[in-house]
Amino acid sequence: MSTIHKGALVVGQIVETGRNGRAVITRVHDRSNKDSVIELVGEGAIVRLGNAAFDLVYFSGERSRFVSECIIRGGLPWIVHTEVVTEAVLENLKKSADDKERQDAEAKAREDAAFALEKSRLQEAPEYKHLKKVADNKGKCEAATVSSNIRAELKKAFPGVKFSVKKLSFDCVQISWTDGPIKTEVEAISDKYEDGHFNSMEDIYEYNTSPFNVVYGGVKYVTTRRDYSDELLEKGIVQARKQFGKDLVPEDCNAEMYRSGALSKLSREYFMYGFETELRRIIAQIKA
Template sequence: MNMQNAQAVVIGQVVSTVLYNRGRGVVFAIHGEQKPASVGSLSGVVSYGGNATFDIAFECGKISRALPESILHGRQWSIFPEIKTAEEVQHVVDHAMAEEHREAEKHEAEEQQYRAECQRFKTAPEYSALSQDKKGAVQVTGNIRKELKAKFPGVKFSVRKRSYDSISVNWTDGPTEEQVREITVKYRDSYFDGMQDMSVSCSSPFNEIYGGVGYVFIDRDYSDAMKQQAIGILMIKYDHLLDGEDISVARYNTGELWRIRQDYFGHGHGIHGEINKILAVITA
């Protein structure tokens, strides 16, 4: 579609866009010769043509520079007949410039703080045993293993690389999942955002020095001795509900106990689910 009726834009022209929450703005500079009659679009999506570019200051405090003429005349922009005076234009530009400067200073301060935190972590004595090599999941695997060994001596952990971006941690008895997660959570440097259908970075200064991955899976198991202890507690508490049913570690391990007394402990839970609850309590 060719936009034969498109008019040339002037300094002070009020425009607006739905993009990036910019809203209303004013054109304060035009670069090159305008050719609005050459502007068109393909299927109402891809814009083409034009020659000039435009600098626009927005009332929200943002600035767009060198916006192509084809984009300004596109579907996501509106051009209004209202023309601001030179003083009004300058007021909007000054406000936007001040906001731009403030944002730049804020960004620089955050960058300086980030770099300072990186340096602090690099020399932090509590992490002196950890690797600072840039080896991705391999580095994270080794560092988590070292931290867990130091924090929970005597507990055997299995810390394995599952993929380039994920680690799994498994152990029997010992600390709770919450206690282990206090160590592993700082190694996560990204997460999946279902709303955007993409991975989003949440990297920290700690990750810059000691590594990070997107996923750290933790899974605590229980020894047969601990399961037997939980079964003993269950049999004392609910003996009247068992009707001589064989409640054993072997049946727990094979998953048979899920179907026992679902009428009392809830569908999908049964005796197995109640044993899990007892295990969580006695091993907390």
């Protein structure tokens, strides 16, 4: 095994990448110079690489096409192995990849059919007859349609509660309210208006647009913020006192102390992050 293979890469040769694992070269494209060359200067600085491109089949059944030799030869995360598989092994890998591609295509066709069927159902769904459709927004920003629909759904689900639903940008809507339902109840309605989610591991936004988004709108982000009245804060303090006792939650604790930040220093010897954090956790579960 070698990360620097100076000879020409050939069909059947094993290469490896940290992300997808081992693969075998199945085809070489447009090699104008039969002797692929790597030149090094000093501590491994690469100044010239081969100019071919390769089709690969992975042991996992995946395929890559037209992978530049510059990428494969460029070092980590790629490794060029010296081993070359037999023709029989290569044919088995190609057959497995063909089978996987066929299965994936069949699965995609089923998913597309189910998506189209659900989209058609939602167009006439009686439970959403009070919502606006993207097709009827007459050139308005889709976030405006989403804001309007969320507002309508919340009004229907929680009559008497005043919600503020604002379009912060073309791809973000914010919901805020005081007391009323807890956040999970509101998010049970609002979450379906998100087009996907942010993948913090890879630092990218991954879209997963649903049939509902196509019909009634979707944005990248829907945020929620529940504020608390003094009355709800006092109710939470009373509940905390019953749970932890007067020594940890004295009688003089009140909403004003919460808003000033004074409760963050209370009973630190018992509450790792202070009583204020514990109180927020308690209040977050109280429906008002």
